[in-house]
Amino acid sequence: MYTPERERELIELTRKLLQELEEIKRSDLEKAKEYTKSLREVINYHDYKYYVQASPVISDYEYDMLFRTLRDLEKKYPELITPDSPTQRVASEITGAFPTVKHYTPMLSLDNAYSEEELRDFDRRVRELTGLEVVEYSVEPKYDGAGIALVYRNDLFVRGATRGDGETGEDITNNLKTIRTIPLRADFSRFGISLVELRGEVLINKEEFKRMNEERLEEGLPPFANPRNAAAGSIRLQNPAEVAKRKLDAVVYQVSYVEPESKHIELHYEAIRMLHLLGFKTPFPDMKVCQGIDEVIAYCREWEEKRDLYPYEIDGMVIKVNRKEYYEVLGFTSHHPRWAIAFKFKPKQATTKLVSVVFQVGRVGTITPVGKLEPVEIGGVTVSSVSLFNEDFIKEKDIRIGDMVLVERAGDVIPYVVEVIKEARDGDEEPIEFPKECPSCGSKLVKLPGEVAWRCINIACPAQVVLRLKHWGSREAMDIRGLGDATAKALYNKGLVKDVGDLYYLKVTDLIKLPGFAEKAATNLYNAIQESKGRGLDRVLYGLGIRYVGLTTAKKLSQVIDDIWELKDMPLERLESIEGIGFVVARSIKEFFSREENLKVIEKLDKAGVKLRRTKLEKEGPLKGKVFVFTGTLSCCSREKAGEIVESLGGIFSNTVTSKTTYLVVGEEPGRTKLNRAKQLGIKTIGEEDFLNMIKDYVNIEELKREERREGRLF
Ligand SMILES: NC(=O)c1ccc[n+]([C@@H]2O[C@H](COP(=O)([O-])OP(=O)(O)OC[C@H]3O[C@@H](n4cnc5c(N)ncnc54)[C@H](O)[C@@H]3O)[C@@H](O)[C@H]2O)c1
Numbered sequence: 001m002y003t004p005e006r007e008r009e010l011i012e013l014t015r016k017l018l019q020e021l022e023e024i025k026r027s028d029l030e031k032a033k034e035y036t037k038s039l040r041e042v043i044n045y046h047d048y049k050y051y052v053q054a055s056p057v058i059s060d061y062e063y064d065m066l067f068r069t070l071r072d073l074e075k076k077y078p079e080l081i082t083p084d085s086p087t088q089r090v091a092s093e094i095t096g097a098f099p100t101v102k103h104y105t106p107m108l109s110l111d112n113a114y115s116e117e118e119l120r121d122f123d124r125r126v127r128e129l130t131g132l133e134v135v136e137y138s139v140e141p142k143y144d145g146a147g148i149a150l151v152y153r154n155d156l157f158v159r160g161a162t163r164g165d166g167e168t169g170e171d172i173t174n175n176l177k178t179i180r181t182i183p184l185r186a187d188f189s190r191f192g193i194s195l196v197e198l199r200g201e202v203l204i205n206k207e208e209f210k211r212m213n214e215e216r217l218e219e220g221l222p223p224f225a226n227p228r229n230a231a232a233g234s235i236r237l238q239n240p241a242e243v244a245k246r247k248l249d250a251v252v253y254q255v256s257y258v259e260p261e262s263k264h265i266e267l268h269y270e271a272i273r274m275l276h277l278l279g280f281k282t283p284f285p286d287m288k289v290c291q292g293i294d295e296v297i298a299y300c301r302e303w304e305e306k307r308d309l310y311p312y313e314i315d316g317m318v319i320k321v322n323r324k325e326y327y328e329v330l331g332f333t334s335h336h337p338r339w340a341i342a343f344k345f346k347p348k349q350a351t352t353k354l355v356s357v358v359f360q361v362g363r364v365g366t367i368t369p370v371g372k373l374e375p376v377e378i379g380g381v382t383v384s385s386v387s388l389f390n391e392d393f394i395k396e397k398d399i400r401i402g403d404m405v406l407v408e409r410a411g412d413v414i415p416y417v418v419e420v421i422k423e424a425r426d427g428d429e430e431p432i433e434f435p436k437e438c439p440s441c442g443s444k445l446v447k448l449p450g451e452v453a454w455r456c457i458n459i460a461c462p463a464q465v466v467l468r469l470k471h472w473g474s475r476e477a478m479d480i481r482g483l484g485d486a487t488a489k490a491l492y493n494k495g496l497v498k499d500v501g502d503l504y505y506l507k508v509t510d511l512i513k514l515p516g517f518a519e520k521a522a523t524n525l526y527n528a529i530q531e532s533k534g535r536g537l538d539r540v541l542y543g544l545g546i547r548y549v550g551l552t553t554a555k556k557l558s559q560v561i562d563d564i565w566e567l568k569d570m571p572l573e574r575l576e577s578i579e580g581i582g583f584v585v586a587r588s589i590k591e592f593f594s595r596e597e598n599l600k601v602i603e604k605l606d607k608a609g610v611k612l613r614r615t616k617l618e619k620e621g622p623l624k625g626k627v628f629v630f631t632g633t634l635s636c637c638s639r640e641k642a643g644e645i646v647e648s649l650g651g652i653f654s655n656t657v658t659s660k661t662t663y664l665v666v667g668e669e670p671g672r673t674k675l676n677r678a679k680q681l682g683i684k685t686i687g688e689e690d691f692l693n694m695i696k697d698y699v700n701i702e703e704l705k706r707e708e709r710r711e712g713r714l715f
């Protein structure tokens, strides 16, 4: 139908026209002649892409802007109207794949309003033509699916068709019979009706749409751009069994023809209520009868607010004159009825050009490709960049620099690329090269097994340093009181700290330079940093922020190594064989310790005297091999501190009583569970006194109590 070259030309022409809309509106007859010709050409092309191929290359909003510009120009210069102009007919969606059937009444399009003003114009016209002062309207959602016409004769579903060219549609009865929300039989005779033609829409709910696209991706098929395309594509499948697999829905929103004529229903609202009673899915629960246009506008706004919560995609509201007796005086154009109008919600899609891609380093080192766009307005917001998520996403959609892309902004979600307009390619597009090195620090990037993101694991990466400092100072890591988000930021911004190693070389005189830090705060932070040096190997391992090394893993590691430097040369197989570590974690640890940048920081820590290895006491202490669990309140210190002491003397601290437990130390108001469990397993229980006796040669108990009180851990 269109050669690739012609498609490119038409897309380029579309861009040009869209940019010149204001100029076009002001054009003189001579120019208008040119413009109407161009507009018709591109509209015909987009109709073909949209209706026949179900694969549009511009957004509905952009299409509508072209369409109404043509309409306005024709209004200004009626001599330019041609009978085949898109404004004078319904675009044909006949594919030739099905036999055609004639509709009982023409199946037209709807006129569109994009603003309150346009709704008021519509109301004014209706009032003028009907002579009414206040018009009663029925307002309902405008479903974004594929239009259908259903015929029931003697209560049986006998024919279903697409809109086609408005006069005739394609007969897709067998496909529609697979849709559960289209009853094969409905009791119209109860209302004295022997033949009825209904108008409706085939829909796919948002959930099902998502599921369907995931399945398509898995099968290597291109995903559908939106639920409308998915629905339109589905009802035109050649095999009804395939149609049945897709969970389609149908909603009916119009009674367009009735026999005998005497059984005609006067109010639109009542007609829909009847369909609702007969078991059809209808807009009835969401419909409102409004007196005058102000009520209409309020109801439309209400729906615009909540559209994202609705299970189906809706692109606006349809406003219909409720009393059908006025249909005649209002009449039709060859394109749409004058007794109804669609109020379209703000568009959430637009097409624009992908100019470049930058790579951002997240606070935890993930590299995110961000597309820079030629700025475009979507739903009242100017969008100039879009997340491309990760390398897989780019590959899946085959996104290239220089591509025209269809961008969507749904709800408050960040804008994303729905589709690449491949038809617009001229060969100058360039593939997106994913960096091998971190754009912030130059460190080699890794992609760990099972992950989609590339990440930078350099502990000194400037893009991550603030978060890493904060993590290092957190309670479960090195517990440096006063090293919060603000302080971490200030330390970095003042150039005092580039990595966690630098913390240990800070002097009180440096810290005083921080905003809001007087002598006292500076001294406190200094002391907290110094004090953290002795936290121990497990806390250091956790504090380094190695991906997948949480508290438990850090502890496990610290129990099998004596010195952090052992990890530098430990073979992957050895790491993997450590209980509870496994392949993914092992790979992550290996990668971390293979980076020169990271080793440098560890060296810094080592030189500053941060404890990176187990002491003789820890290895060979008096509690060696003994597993301690604590319950209840201790008078000497917190349970955590008691755990630290156990470990500093070679013992193992645990929170749960198991068969491996050596002692359950019982304080004041002990927990029932631990006591019962110890009894069951025959574990020895001892009092706090007994515990203190075991440690008193190594720990000054009075000093311990004072410190714990000062830290607020003991009252
Ligand atoms: N992006 C593109 O390239 C492109 C190309 C062609 C058309 N389009 C889009 O399609 C529109 C034209 O399509 P159209 O002629 O189907 O018009 P439309 O979608 O603007 O409105 C008419 C249709 O709305 C549907 N509808 C949904 N709920 C309804 C309800 N409650 N009551 C009545 N009708 C309801 C019916 O199928 C009806 O035919 C354009 O305005 C544009 O948005 C886009």
Ligand SMILES: [Zn+2]
Pocket: 361, 438, 439, 440, 441, 442, 443, 456, 457, 458, 461, 462, 463
């Ligand atoms: Zn980096």
